[in-house]
Amino acid sequence: MKKLFACLIAGALLAGPALAQQVEPIDGIAAVVDEDVILRSELDRAVANIRAQYAGREEQLPPPAVLERQVAERLVLLKLQVARARDTGVRVGDQEVDQAIAAIAAQNGATVQQLAAQISADGLDFDQFRDSVREELMIQHLRNRFARSEIAVTEAEVDTALQAQAAGGPQYHIAHILVGLPEGATPEQIRIAQEKVEGVKALLDRGEMDFAAAAVRYSDSPNALEGGDLGWRSLGEIPSAFAQMVANMSPGEVTAPIRGPSGFQLVQLVDVRDAAEAAPQMVEQVRASHILIRTDEGTDPAAAKAEADTLHARLVGGADFAELARTNSQDVSSQADGGDLGWFVPQQYGPEIATAVTALRDGEVSEPFRTSAGWHILKRTGTRESDVGDQNRRAQVREMLGRRKLEDRWERFVRELRSEAFVDLRTASAGGPQAD
Structure with a gap:
């Protein structure tokens, strides 16, 4: 199947039991998340899936205990988002799930029956696949509600972005490492986070680890396991806190630690290209x-x-x-x-x-x-x-700017969910039961 299907399978496996094989009659609990649980089998399958994605690049993964903790945290965040969606009245019916699955099949040049056969051939359960799609749709609806209520893009911002596009200029491929801080962090928490980010920067400066591997191992960002990749952006799409730094960097360079609303960041300029090389209009x-x-x-x-x-x-x-x-x-x-x-x-x-x-x-x-x-x-x-005409171009730019704003606001929202929740991690890296 095409890459999109592979990505969906990977995401659904990480999302919990959605693509899991049948749970054994006796199964351990890896974490308690408010009134829900993450089973040991769920966590094991999610970790195995991440290892499969890094086949041939295993050296980029953190030690097993750290990887297990990272994956457990992802599963916790997914549980919390689905729970918040339910609590705020988000409902996804069978017809919407059917339509989403039909779209997934169509995007991969297959019928729904062929998609189901492929899932079965991979040793997975189609009903659990449906559950995974349903949960992903619920999170999408929750994000959309959040965006409508929290994110605004002004016409002046659209005009500035369009002027930058018309003028051409470079686009920047960037990645980041986030050492997160909770809302209202104490001086001690700030000191520990600053020492951590400075330690990571020292590792990078000494050449003991490349940036993507450091992101996988140390970043608190949801995209840590993707090496912290933030993709291609024009200068106007990069947060003003470090936009000028990026403009003056050479590919491969990494900024000094930057304090932002979510914590301390290290930003790497991966590559630069002319805007004319971007996707066609x-x-x-x-x-x-x-x-x-x-x-x-x-x-x-x-x-x-x-x-x-x-x-x-x-x-x-x-x-x-x-x-x-x-x-x-x-x-x-x-x-x-x-x-x-x-x-x-x-x-x-x-x-x-x-x-x-x-x-x-x-x-x-x-x-x-x-x-x-x-x-x-x-x-x-x-x-x-x-x-793309002017009206659609403006709509696309507005959507792009809104998406960039949403990334940071949504990340902070999810971190707030995590800080307010009762989470009892029982992974090896947590040393057994550990509530926070």
Whole structure:
């Protein structure tokens, strides 16, 4: 299967029991997370999966006890995010899971049946795979809610980023190591973190370890096991605290420790390229129409779902989509146009719309699916390769800036979840039960 499928399998294995083989009747507990647990078998499989990803590069991994602790922490964070999603009312139904799996299969040039066969051939359980997809969708919804309430991008910021793109200039491939600090850190915690980051910097300066290996071993960032890689960014996308430093560095150089809102960071400039070498401006757009039945506090969810199902049945029976949209859709912005949403890139209207439209062929109509706005029925009407116009370019830049802001804010939010939770780690590196 394609790389995307491999990445999904890797992520799902790390997410807990979702892709696990059947748990043995007697299984140990690796961690207690509030009212949930991480089983020893879950942790062992997740660690084995990380080792498989580093096959041939085992020297980059930390000692077994440290790796186990890192992976356990990842599993803890995933449990906490799923729990917070549930507590805030995030629900993912079977239809949304089915649509996501159909999209995964389509992106890998396979049918759902072929995907299931591949999962079975790998010795994994398809029902547990579904559970993993459901949990990932829940976390996506939680992130989207967080972004809508916490992240704002101004038109001035978009203008500045567009001007930087038009002027060309370099893009920077950067990576980081984070030595985290809790909210309201004490002077002693700050001193210990500073000594740690300075010790890591000394190791790098002496050439005793390369940056990616140090990130895997010492970083508290969620991307530590990816070597701290932050990808390619223009100067305007790099936090101002160290943007000018990066601009004056040569590939391979590492900054001195930098104090930020999440802790101390070391930033490496991996490489530099001209912006003209970046991805082309041609994008794939789709055209679609939809019918929306809204759900809110005054709406019976079951009645809204029933209305969407009735409309879908009429469409299956040959009713005209545009006419039904004009007479029944509750999206005032598209109702008069027969539900037409125009041309857009799949992610423009959020992950649920993107998942549904990606799973369709031109001319096909989706099953009813739910978003935060209500129940949708989507019809994909066209596909094209298009040069990104000014409006779409602005939308893409706005999304990119919002995503960069979200990275840091979301990381702090997850760290707050961790600091507020009861976590009892029972890994070897924790020396047995250890609550915090």
